[in-house]
Amino acid sequence: MPDLRTLQTFLAQAEIDEAVFALRPDYRALLLAVDGLEPGPSDATTERLLEQAETAAREALIDRPVEDLPHVAAWREAYRAFGAKPQRTRNSLEALLRRTATGLPRVNRLTDLYNAVSVLHQVPLGGEDLDRYAGSPRLVRAAGQEPFDTTAGGEPVLERPDAGEVVWCDDAGVTCRRWNWRQAARTQLTDGTTAALFILDGLGPLTDGALTAAADDLVGQLSRFGPDVQVARRLLGRP
Template sequence: MSKFIIEEGFWELFPQAEIAVILVKGIDNTEESAEPVRSDILQLLENANKNANQFILKEPISENEVIAVWREAFKKFKTKKSARCSIEALLKRIQKGKEVGCINPLVDLYNSVSLNYGLPCGGEDINTFAGDLRLTIAEGGESFLALGDEQYDDALAGEVVYKDDEGAVCRCWNWRDGQRTMLTEDTTDAFLIIESVDPARSGDLAAAARDLAELSCRFLGGSSRIEHLNIDHKEISL
């Protein structure tokens, strides 16, 4: 059985980080199956787009606390120029009056949780992983084809990445996901992740994880398991 491992190089940079993993298995993520509840999922996403305004109270957007903590975090490792945390990308859309739209049922659910809590959320298809998944410091050159891209843009040495034996899974910690492991309508087993670098938000992280686990099973079936990782608990089985 494969594992998710957060390696020592990461903890040297972020000893106070906390990461919630939600493993959902046996789900049906097809639009056909979700059709009876699609309007409910879209309503959740619509409400979350509105709720997200609570996190955008200052100008410039980088002055808002849920973004400022990630701006500081991204200064601690090598990043692609202009790379930003995923929650900043979502909140910038809200600030510009562009709602975060529909992608597929499971992605819509984790985006709604991300917007409701002001925390970065992501997801990957477990069955696409090559060996163990690791959150670590890139050696440089890990193969990566981002969502929406046609050319590979490999990881930089010193970059925080999620990677497996085949290459990078998500670059610059939570900036961009790759095509190889993305959630699709064919996904039946998913690795969902919520991240925090602010110890004061432990309660929010736990609540967000519970919400995402519950919503995933309610709308897509299957089962869920929540794991909380920190410097004292660095790996789990998948």
């Protein structure tokens, strides 16, 4: 049986640096630590959810471009605040919405699920393998020397974030660059993941209630992935 107290302790040590709040005082992160999942490849359930998300996105974009959606626009402003160009490095929500015209990716059960919830609720949402974490998550502005492991052309590559870039990290290095742009290979979800960390990102246009509703939807879906699923959650915002 997964230990709920261990999940709660992990989240209690999560931090957001004041330098991040200086960029966007309205930023909030809702963290979910989940254990007891039964992993697997994409299946009929996640296929239905992805199809629902694709339909919802197409309807939302009938009369306006992606960048005019309020939460997408807010994230574009946040990226500019730390020097990123949103036309070149899109936040995760915008990147997914732009793919709905031709179809969202089908990756594995957990990834498909959080991608669908992200699009349905129009909130950036990332998922990582909790067992591959070294310490608890921290959101900081990078010094520029932190390691970030990724792939290029199918080969492993070690990168460094730009100085001042907003990054999620743990004791071993960067786990996600540019707030919610690209996740590290080390902590990515796989067909074998049984414990996961999910991060839901909110800016001004998105209320705490809407952020919570997205998390509730995700938890409800995850609870069907095994009889012993345990979930701890924590909302982080400016003190």
